[in-house]
Amino acid sequence: GDRRALTDQEAAELLRAQTTRNEEADKPSDPNRQAPKAGTLAGSYNDFWKSFGNRVVTVGGEKRSSIVIDPPDGRIPPLTAEGRARDEALGGLAARTDVLERRGETPTGYDDPELRVNSERCLVGWGWTSGTPILPNYLYNNLKQIVQTPTEVMILTEMIHDVRIVRIGGKHLPSNVRKWLGDSVGHWEGDTLVVETTNFTNKTRFHGSSENLRVVERFKRLDADTLLYGFTVEDPSTW
Numbered sequence: 001g002d003r004r005a006l007t008d009q010e011a012a013e014l015l016r017a018q019t020t021r022n023e024e025a026d027k028p029s030d031p032n033r034q035a036p037k038a039g040t041l042a043g044s045y046n047d048f049w050k051s052f053g054n055r056v057v058t059v060g061g062e063k064r065s066s067i068v069i070d071p072p073d074g075r076i077p078p079l080t081a082e083g084r085a086r087d088e089a090l091g092g093l094a095a096r097t098d099v100l101e102r103r104g105e106t107p108t109g110y111d112d113p114e115l116r117v118n119s120e121r122c123l124v125g126w127g128w129t130s131g132t133p134i135l136p137n138y139l140y141n142n143l144k145q146i147v148q149t150p151t152e153v154m155i156l157t158e159m160i161h162d163v164r165i166v167r168i169g170g171k172h173l174p175s176n177v178r179k180w181l182g183d184s185v186g187h188w189e190g191d192t193l194v195v196e197t198t199n200f201t202n203k204t205r206f207h208g209s210s211e212n213l214r215v216v217e218r219f220k221r222l223d224a225d226t227l228l229y230g231f232t233v234e235d236p237s238t239w
Helices: 009-026 081-089 099-102
Strands: 144-148 152-157 163-168 183-189 193-196 212-221 226-234
Touching: none
Parallel strands: 163 183
Antiparallel strands: 144 152, 152 163, 183 193, 193 212, 212 226
């Protein structure tokens, strides 16, 4: 519904279900199992490599039903007419299978080199693990490393080893210079690092965003083990 937080019982049930899934997935495979049917996906990484998480997202003591707090219903707003038209022209959000369908073909995964996305080609992390904004992919390679100097902050993402360089107190690059992860400039507000990122391309579209995407992130260290992270996404031509 529209509740911002889960009850303790709901959170416990989610954790129980995830624990059960992990236990089932960790069982030894049956060496006598039948081969998969021809044309089906046999699998990729086994569960040894995966990290689905073991906690419900908790912010300020609340076990969140969504990480989105604006709009209050916790849902990403629908695309504008302009956003839908642009998304359709670029092949759609869902693996571009509609492009294959328009050709009269049946989509069978990544079977067209012209449609293979940057993430599948390991050129940039999928699921927005590297940003901008930074989101977990709920599968694997979600670790981050942050290195600070007086003039820059480097954020290294385990997925594809993507690196973002945040220039402290700098100016944005000219508008004709576009980057896959955007151009990040930061400043300090007390002990909170505020980062504004602009100059995106149309090749890395956050939920269908345009080149005019603007993201403002806030990083605050609460204690030795906790980093509070929040972001605001703006693109009037998309949402």
